[in-house]
Amino acid sequence: xxxxxxxxxxxxxxxxxxxxxxxxxxxxxxxxxxxxxxxxxxxxxxxxxxxxxxxxxxxxxxxxxxxxxxxxxxxxxxxxxxxxxxxxxxxxxxxxxxxxxxxxxxxxxxxxxxxxxxxxxxxxxxxxxxxxxxxxxxxxxxxxxxxxxxxxxxxxxxxxxxxxxxxxxxxxxxxxxxxxxxxxxxxxxxxxxxxxxxxxxxxxxxxxxxxxxxxxxxxxxxxxxxxxxxxxxxxxxxxxxxxxxxxxxxxxxxxxxxxxxxxxxxxxxxxxxxxxxxxxxxxxxxxxxxxxxxxxxxxxxxxxxxxxxxxxxxxxxxxxxxxxxxxxxxxxxxxxxxxxxxxxxxxxxxxxxxxxxxxxxxxxxxxxxxxxxxxxxxxxxxxxxxxxxxxxxx
Amino acid sequence: xxxxxxxxxxxxxxxxxxxxxxxxxxxxxxxxxxxxxxxxxxxxxxxxxxxxxxxxxxxxxxxxxxxxxxxxxxxxxxxxxxxxxxxxxxxxxxxxxxxxxxxxxxxxxxxxxxxxxxxxxxxxxxxxxxxxxxxxxxxxxxxxxxxxxxxxxxxxxxxxxxxxxxxxxxxxxxxxxxxxxxxxxxxxxxxxxxxxxxxxxxxxxxxxxxxxxxxxxxxxxxxxxxxxxxxx
Numbered sequence: 001x002x003x004x005x006x007x008x009x010x011x012x013x014x015x016x017x018x019x020x021x022x023x024x025x026x027x028x029x030x031x032x033x034x035x036x037x038x039x040x041x042x043x044x045x046x047x048x049x050x051x052x053x054x055x056x057x058x059x060x061x062x063x064x065x066x067x068x069x070x071x072x073x074x075x076x077x078x079x080x081x082x083x084x085x086x087x088x089x090x091x092x093x094x095x096x097x098x099x100x101x102x103x104x105x106x107x108x109x110x111x112x113x114x115x116x117x118x119x120x121x122x123x124x125x126x127x128x129x130x131x132x133x134x135x136x137x138x139x140x141x142x143x144x145x146x147x148x149x150x151x152x153x154x155x156x157x158x159x160x161x162x163x164x165x166x167x168x169x170x171x172x173x174x175x176x177x178x179x180x181x182x183x184x185x186x187x188x189x190x191x192x193x194x195x196x197x198x199x200x201x202x203x204x205x206x207x208x209x210x211x212x213x214x215x216x217x218x219x220x221x222x223x224x225x226x227x228x229x230x231x232x233x234x235x236x237x238x239x240x241x242x243x244x245x246x247x248x249x250x251x252x253x254x255x256x257x258x259x260x261x262x263x264x265x266x267x268x269x270x271x272x273x274x275x276x277x278x279x280x281x282x283x284x285x286x287x288x289x290x291x292x293x294x295x296x297x298x299x300x301x302x303x304x305x306x307x308x309x310x311x312x313x314x315x316x317x318x319x320x321x322x323x324x325x326x327x328x329x330x331x332x333x334x335x336x337x338x339x340x341x342x343x344x345x346x347x348x349x350x351x352x353x354x355x356x357x358x359x360x361x362x363x364x365x366x367x368x369x370x371x372x373x374x375x376x377x378x379x380x381x382x383x384x385x386x387x388x389x390x391x392x393x394x
Numbered sequence: 395x396x397x398x399x400x401x402x403x404x405x406x407x408x409x410x411x412x413x414x415x416x417x418x419x420x421x422x423x424x425x426x427x428x429x430x431x432x433x434x435x436x437x438x439x440x441x442x443x444x445x446x447x448x449x450x451x452x453x454x455x456x457x458x459x460x461x462x463x464x465x466x467x468x469x470x471x472x473x474x475x476x477x478x479x480x481x482x483x484x485x486x487x488x489x490x491x492x493x494x495x496x497x498x499x500x501x502x503x504x505x506x507x508x509x510x511x512x513x514x515x516x517x518x519x520x521x522x523x524x525x526x527x528x529x530x531x532x533x534x535x536x537x538x539x540x541x542x543x544x545x546x547x548x549x550x551x552x553x554x555x556x557x558x559x560x561x562x563x564x565x566x567x568x569x570x571x572x573x574x575x576x577x578x579x580x581x582x583x584x585x586x587x588x589x590x591x592x593x594x595x596x597x598x599x600x601x602x603x604x605x606x607x608x609x610x611x612x613x614x615x616x617x618x619x620x621x622x623x624x625x626x
Contacts, residue, residue, distance in 0.1 A: 108533075
């Protein structure tokens with residue numbers, strides 16, 4: 001093996017050159033993924049992307065068509081699989097509790113390992129308490145609620161005090177309120193135990209909260225693996241951008257660059273973006289809706305001031321020259337018409353037609369204050385740093 | 395039928411009971427069926443478990459064959475075993491024809507597909523991810539199988555009951571390979587057939603009641619075992 005850092009501590013688990021085939025179709029192909037001790041990796045991606053398969057591959061529970069799984073630097077051979085699995089704790093989307101008491105469920109993994117009954121008793125009691133389900137220990141597992149069952153399932157994995165905790169959508173079967181409390185508790189437990197953890201989720205907020213790093217899996221491939229902030233602000237490709245919520249994604253071409261700022265022609269509009277990509281390159285301009293500010297009453301010459309977003313700095317340089325200006329540091333200012341408004345909880349998702357179509361997310365209160373409605377005229381502003389450019393082929 | 399003849403017949407029945415034939419016949423029925431069911435379980439449970447948990451190309455075909463085997467006509471099984479064990483047959487030298495052993499062999503052939511097929515169905519009803527969950531908690535292969543059996547214990551005991559039921563009530567093969575020889579191979583079902591053919595209906599009815607009671611007793615014990623423990 002040609003590891004660049006042969007002397008350094010090997011990663012806790014590492015997969016390389018991995019291919020999983022189902023039927024004749026490859027469902028997962030990962031070149032390399034490593035997890036360090038104490039690290040939490042959040043695996044995100046759309047439904048059917050291969051996230052769960054990745055987790056099962058990490059648990060040595062799917063046959064690999066190719067590739068290798070290593071644990072603390074040594075490959076896991078077929079005869080080592082059981083020994084390897086005794087270092088992990090697995091939680092699946094459904095609690096899958098055994099038809100026996102809550103206590104016996106949590107004790108199962110310890111009994112598999114031949115732990116003495118006195119120690120089983122003590123550890124199960126401790127972990128049931130830590131998960132807040134100590135009072136259920138004598139109850140038949142089939143008689144508890146799904147939120148409680150998921151806590152028992154977590155206790156069943158954590159009681160093993162594993163080196164690696166593998167969680168596949170651990171909150172999928174519970175309602176939103178229970179879910180939020182469970183995420184809080186899990187975050188605390190991960191912090192307290194320092195257990196290395198891979199958590200699969202389709203919820204971006206959970207991934208950002210729980211993950212030290214975030215792996216985005218799309219169509220069976222690991223598209224990006226980085227700290228959550230970077231994945232959100234600088235998605236690697238269009239699929240990742242779409243998944244992490246960059247709702248505005250417009251193809252364009254860099255026309256010039258000056259002092260680290262690229263001027264991009266997008267369907268006739270000029271957009272400035274902080275990027276090192278050189279002139280002539282085809283790019284995709286990605287913009288998150290929460291980075292877009294809307295101003296009303298500015299079109300027609302007399303700026304009425306902004307309704308949402310801060311007012312600071314000097315007016316930016318004009319993108320098109322002759323438009324009315326507002327006092328904003330945002331370099332990009334485009335007039336447009338509201339074409340669609342969709343309420344999302346306390347937020348409103350507004351689609352604006354500026355020649356190009358942009359999506360903004362503003363609070364419901366702001367929308368009401370602005371008297372915003374379909375067909376209304378607004379000025380759209382966003383910073384050059386908010387625009388992320390993804391180079392495209394051609 | 396007069397009151398007098400009924401009393402006579404009741405007397406005859408009592409005599410046959412006291413005569414010890416009934417006890418002997420009943421015990422042989424229980425022994426042959428019990429042994430055959432146990433052997434079928436020993437064969438059917440492991441193979442059924444393997445069939446339920448593995449994935450291979452012709453698995454569907456094999457399961458279809460097993461399910462067809464569940465409907466195997468006992469008379470055909472009897473014919474086949476009789477032919478094989480006949481003194482001039484391929485295994486005639488073993489001298490097994492018209493012995494309880496021959497009956498056990500035939501009954502095993504009848505009950506094994508039943509237990510095997512129902513085992514596949516019982517384990518097939520479990521969530522396929524349960525196996526992954528158990529292995530993900532560090533269960534070895536045997537620990538996993540043990541817990542899967544435990545989870546499927548209700549339908550597995552139902553499979554056992556169906557297996558026992560298919561042999562305790564079977565008559566065609568028992569007659570053909572056992573020969574219904576008094577004190578040797580006469581069991582409840584073959585005795586009933588004989589008594590009916592002789593017109594001794596009262597005795598046949600008495601044997602029938604014993605057979606029903608036996609079936610009820612064995613299934614009662616299995617049902618009790620099935621239903622105890624944590625409920626769903």
